Amino acid sequence: xxxxxxxxxxxxxxxxxxxxxxxxxxxxxxxxxxxxxxxxxxxxxxxxxxxxxxxxxxxxxxxxxxxxxxxxxxxxxxxxxxxxxxxxxxxxxxxxxxxxxxxxxxxxxxxxxxxxxxxxxxxxxxxxxxxxxxxxxxxxxxxxxxxxxxxxxxxxxxxxxxxxxxxxxxxxxxxxxxxxxxxxxxxxxxxxxxxxxxxxxxxxxxxxxxxxxxxxxxxxxxxxxxxxxxxxxxxx
Amino acid sequence: xxxxxxxxxxxxxxxxxxxxxxxxxxxxxxxxxxxxxxxxxxxxxxxxxxxxxxxxxxxxxxxxxxxxxxxxxxxxxxxxxxxxxxxxxxxxxxxxxxxxxxxxxxxxxxxxxxxxxxxxxxxxxxxxxxxxxxxxxxxxxxxxxxxxxxxxxxxxxxxxxxxxxxxxxxxxxxxxxxxxxxxxxxxxxxxxxxxxxxxxxxxxxxxxxxxxxxxxxxxxxxxxxxxxxxxxxxxx
Numbered sequence: 350x351x352x353x354x355x356x357x358x359x360x361x362x363x364x365x366x367x368x369x370x371x372x373x374x375x376x377x378x379x380x381x382x383x384x385x386x387x388x389x390x391x392x393x394x395x396x397x398x399x400x401x402x403x404x405x406x407x408x409x410x411x412x413x414x415x416x417x418x419x420x421x422x423x424x425x426x427x428x429x430x431x432x433x434x435x436x437x438x439x440x441x442x443x444x445x446x447x448x449x450x451x452x453x454x455x456x457x458x459x460x461x462x463x464x465x466x467x468x469x470x471x472x473x474x475x476x477x478x479x480x481x482x483x484x485x486x487x488x489x490x491x492x493x494x495x496x497x498x499x500x501x502x503x504x505x506x507x508x509x510x511x512x513x514x515x516x517x518x519x520x521x522x523x524x525x526x527x528x529x530x531x532x533x534x535x536x537x538x539x540x541x542x543x544x545x546x547x548x549x550x551x552x553x554x555x556x557x558x559x560x561x562x563x564x565x566x567x568x569x570x571x572x573x574x575x576x577x578x579x580x581x582x583x584x585x
Numbered sequence: 586x587x588x589x590x591x592x593x594x595x596x597x598x599x600x601x602x603x604x605x606x607x608x609x610x611x612x613x614x615x616x617x618x619x620x621x622x623x624x625x626x627x628x629x630x631x632x633x634x635x636x637x638x639x640x641x642x643x644x645x646x647x648x649x650x651x652x653x654x655x656x657x658x659x660x661x662x663x664x665x666x667x668x669x670x671x672x673x674x675x676x677x678x679x680x681x682x683x684x685x686x687x688x689x690x691x692x693x694x695x696x697x698x699x700x701x702x703x704x705x706x707x708x709x710x711x712x713x714x715x716x717x718x719x720x721x722x723x724x725x726x727x728x729x730x731x732x733x734x735x736x737x738x739x740x741x742x743x744x745x746x747x748x749x750x751x752x753x754x755x756x757x758x759x760x761x762x763x764x765x766x767x768x769x770x771x772x773x774x775x776x777x778x779x780x781x782x783x784x785x786x787x788x789x790x791x792x793x794x795x796x797x798x799x800x801x802x803x804x805x806x807x808x809x810x811x812x813x814x815x816x817x818x819x820x821x
Contacts, residue, residue, distance in 0.1 A: 351806045422803070422804035423804070445811040448808065448811055449807065449815070487806065487807070487808055488805035488807065489804070490805065567686075568725070569658050569685065569686060569725065570723065571724065572680075572684065574810065575681040576814075582814065582815035582816070582818040583818045
């Protein structure tokens with residue numbers, strides 16, 4: 350937690366006094382070992398970042414006076430389309446992608462996505478929100494990514510993807526592609542990443558005929574936890 | 586498992602016949618659903634890669650005839666120095682770094698590394714080997730990385746690091762560095778990455794006075810699982 354993410358209902362007066370209990374309080378006590386007078390980086394969900402000074406603390410809560418003056422870090426201009434990973438992997442990838450600065454994540458079905466993944470409690474809104482909050486706290490950001498579920502591959506690719514990729518560089522990570530992933534793109538990108546085992550040929554063909562360009566990262570096939578940061582670090 | 590990693594004692598004759606039981610057999614049956622006649626990518630630990638054709642299978646084992654003809658993918662010319670992460674994170678980072686092609690990994694102590702991490706069973710040689718094998722199987726590689734434990738920061742940095750960084754670009758990832766991490770380096774790099782919370786100022790000063798250049802990846806502070814692939818994808 351490099352930033353304490355605050356929500357409107359943490360505020361107890363109009364002068365910037367907030368009160369925290371629960372997970373954030375516990376983390377600040379146990380990990381940061383805060384004492385009265387300590388200053389920490391804070392940010393308001395959806396808003397500015399700044400500092401908070403600990404004013405009082407007891408066994409279950411603390412209060413801080415916060416001052417919010419800075420803009421959060423810039424977002425990456427990317428829409429990330431991910432074949433839904435297995436639940437444990439999804440949790441980590443959501444955290445990472447959020448920390449790296451992705452603001453639009455589409456979870457897509459694919460032939461090699463197990464049906465049970467769509468039933469996972471990890472997809473419950475509170476669980477998704479938890480991972481996203483951890484990612485924002487990690488990277489000192491306050492702007493939540495938008496998450497979309499697309500459990501039907503074909504209608505998404507045929508009806509929505511053509512609109513989505515307009516005015517972006519549309520790429521699909523594909524280990525057997527001819528071209529390597531470009532570097533240091535300074536304009537918007539739409540990036541699709543397949544499931545373990547990859548998109549099947551039918552899916553790759555659909556994505557290509559929609560306009561996505563297959564690109565690879567070299568001879569090595571990476572798991573999605575490594576592929577997401579690797580591709581994003583290369584692109585931006 | 587994009588490649589079945591074989592060891593010398595899997596061979597049951599000199600003509601390239603191998604027999605597998607246990608984890609690899611189970612994975613091939615349950616995940617790849619192999620049948621007699623199927624061809625899979627295989628590689629010999631420390632050696633060539635090629636294909637294996639399933640010749641026979643029963644409830645607990647299978648046999649393949651393998652032909653090893655190709656060289657494994659190129660290694661990254663990097664020495665990765667990692668402040669020892671917490672055990673669960675270490676497992677994932679070892680797998681990722683191996684999959685990405687790192688061949689020399691040094692696990693270093695640092696002020697913010699909890700002492701208990703050095704006692705973790707994850708550091709047992711069999712446990713380390715398991716993660717490395719998973720990384721090689723992921724990325725179709727056969728060449729094991731070398732792993733070194735350096736539980737004393739100062740003697741390592743004073744006595745060993747100056748020799749290690751010779752003829753390399755020596756970098757330390759440091760979120761508050763002045764310069765951004767360079768891109769597309771085609772020569773050897775030594776890359777140090779701190780613990781959660783970062784190297785303390787004393788440690789950063791020691792690393793800098795040894796010749797390491799602090800570099801950052803932008804305003805965002807990444808956790809080590811995302812920082813390792815991000816930095817390596819940017820450098821190479």
